[in-house]
Amino acid sequence: MIAFPRYIILWVLACLVLSCESDPCNDATVYELDLPAGFPAMPVPEGNELTQARITLGKQLFYDKRLSRDGQIACASCHLQELAFTDGEAVSIGAQGRTGFRNAPSLANVGYHPYLFREGGGISLETQVLGPLEDSTEMAFNMLEAVNRLKEFPEYQAQAEQAYDQEFSAFVLTRALGAFQRTLISGESAYDQYLYAGAVLDSAAIRGAILFNGDKAQCSSCHSGFNYTDYSFQNIGLYDEYSDLGRARVSLDLADIGKFKVPSLRNVALTAPYMHDGSIQRLEQIIEHYDHGGQGHINQNPAIVPLGLSTDEKADLLAFLESLSDLNFISKPEFGPE
Amino acid sequence: MRLNHLFLLSALIGALTFFGCGDDDNDEVTLRMQFEHKFGSEDAVYGSVYEIDGIAMRFDLGMFYCSHFTPKDDSGDAITSFTDEYILVRADEPTIHEIGTFNAKSVKGLGFRIGVESSVNHGDPANWTSPHPLSSQSPSMYWGWDNGYIFFKFEGRVDTDEDGEPNAPVLYHIGKDDFFELVDISVNEATVDGVMDVIVTVDYEKLFTNIDFTVDRVNHTNIESLHIATQLAENWPSMFE
Numbered sequence: 084m085i086a087f088p089r090y091i092i093l094w095v096l097a098c099l100v101l102s103c104e105s106d107p108c109n110d111a112t113v114y115e116l117d118l119p120a121g122f123p124a125m126p127v128p129e130g131n132e133l134t135q136a137r138i139t140l141g142k143q144l145f146y147d148k149r150l151s152r153d154g155q156i157a158c159a160s161c162h163l164q165e166l167a168f169t170d171g172e173a174v175s176i177g178a179q180g181r182t183g184f185r186n187a188p189s190l191a192n193v194g195y196h197p198y199l200f201r202e203g204g205g206i207s208l209e210t211q212v213l214g215p216l217e218d219s220t221e222m223a224f225n226m227l228e229a230v231n232r233l234k235e236f237p238e239y240q241a242q243a244e245q246a247y248d249q250e251f252s253a254f255v256l257t258r259a260l261g262a263f264q265r266t267l268i269s270g271e272s273a274y275d276q277y278l279y280a281g282a283v284l285d286s287a288a289i290r291g292a293i294l295f296n297g298d299k300a301q302c303s304s305c306h307s308g309f310n311y312t313d314y315s316f317q318n319i320g321l322y323d324e325y326s327d328l329g330r331a332r333v334s335l336d337l338a339d340i341g342k343f344k345v346p347s348l349r350n351v352a353l354t355a356p357y358m359h360d361g362s363i364q365r366l367e368q369i370i371e372h373y374d375h376g377g378q379g380h381i382n383q384n385p386a387i388v389p390l391g392l393s394t395d396e397k398a399d400l401l402a403f404l405e406s407l408s409d410l411n412f413i414s415k416p417e418f419g420p421e
Numbered sequence: 422m423r424l425n426h427l428f429l430l431s432a433l434i435g436a437l438t439f440f441g442c443g444d445d446d447n448d449e450v451t452l453r454m455q456f457e458h459k460f461g462s463e464d465a466v467y468g469s470v471y472e473i474d475g476i477a478m479r480f481d482l483g484m485f486y487c488s489h490f491t492p493k494d495d496s497g498d499a500i501t502s503f504t505d506e507y508i509l510v511r512a513d514e515p516t517i518h519e520i521g522t523f524n525a526k527s528v529k530g531l532g533f534r535i536g537v538e539s540s541v542n543h544g545d546p547a548n549w550t551s552p553h554p555l556s557s558q559s560p561s562m563y564w565g566w567d568n569g570y571i572f573f574k575f576e577g578r579v580d581t582d583e584d585g586e587p588n589a590p591v592l593y594h595i596g597k598d599d600f601f602e603l604v605d606i607s608v609n610e611a612t613v614d615g616v617m618d619v620i621v622t623v624d625y626e627k628l629f630t631n632i633d634f635t636v637d638r639v640n641h642t643n644i645e646s647l648h649i650a651t652q653l654a655e656n657w658p659s660m661f662e
Contacts, residue, residue: 227559256547
């Protein structure tokens, strides 16, 4: 039983001697998320507690094109940091230039989403990985084959051992990507600075915020809370007939046709084009859509009615939406490729 | 173990068997399953072409999950049930699947289900270590965008332009909590050295009963054609013998 304390002493000595640049002391300790004001604690699944080693591995995987069959597409190909982790396309372009049918959503604060994808079929950030990885219009690969390919790289094996105490596997790959994505926190917009740090905000944006949260526009009945979404599935009457059935694709319930997860509006001025299919180019057009009251789809939410907004009110709403951009988030080196 | 201990132990086992609790003629049986894949009476082989109702169909892939194995006695009562066993059957791999060991006088029937139960269905494949059947598979047996297992996958090509050559893809990727279909087969195999190898015949032709497979060729258990997916799932039990 003497060996145990001896190891500890050796370890402490090693930590003291080795420079903390490669930080052997902190790799396995729990990584505390630096949450902005107004943000609740983030739920983290058991067995994937955040550590620096896991986050580092996840970031490497996120930027690694070898996760796609032809080695041409990384997660980051469609989730670019400078666009708040969207891709600027109406619908994403994946393997062999094939187009999907959905607009890539921002990954800002994605760790708070109770389910993933626009119809909510992804149960966790871990299982969600199978979506893009195996979709023929995204990375067109297979989890088993991806793991077999990546485990041949000694650096991945070593990182897997360090981060999860096991060899590189589907478990390691999916957990690490989940860990990295949970660090993608954005809460330092001009509006946050105004709310929590006493910064000055343009008066139009302040009037827009009041309108956004008030009874007239009712935006916050869906885009509520610190992340500007209640994560519910809503039909906002974009079409009178939806070619993409939305939530009904997973619930198999006709009453869910045209319902999509309410998107967060953080960084929305950076994430054009908009909506599940990228069909709207500009924020002004979205405001017009809501002011108009929708196309009257049978499943349209009753809160979507003509709003009677004045030209000034529309400008105020726009100013508010533009104040939700977090320029720090899109330039932080921690989130970018090495 | 010392010799006298061994002796005592075997004496004890002997006594227990001899003065058993009424089940004295029960034997330990290890149940194993093997699948023979067919189109009617022909062997089903990837890349081969078969005729269904006179229409040419090429067979490219057949994979499905089985679980909840329940061996039955001669009066049809369950002897035991293996609810934590899962097997993935692949038409291109002749595999002997070991199901479990139990005590029985004789086994006359076997019940099992296609797919996996709802509590497991929406779990994470990465929680199972490869090569467990529920871990990630190639080809994939799990939906990444609507997390859940594909219970039954059939792929091939069918002749839709009536030239006798299969041309149009047939893709059935079917799975849904409600489709946890029960299959019941009779068992005639004998136990040899404590092992019973049950040979199950799977007839893919019967998958197409009441399916207009030149028209309803592609199904991912989607809402637009859920009635077709439901019909396919209802056809599963009749495929097995």
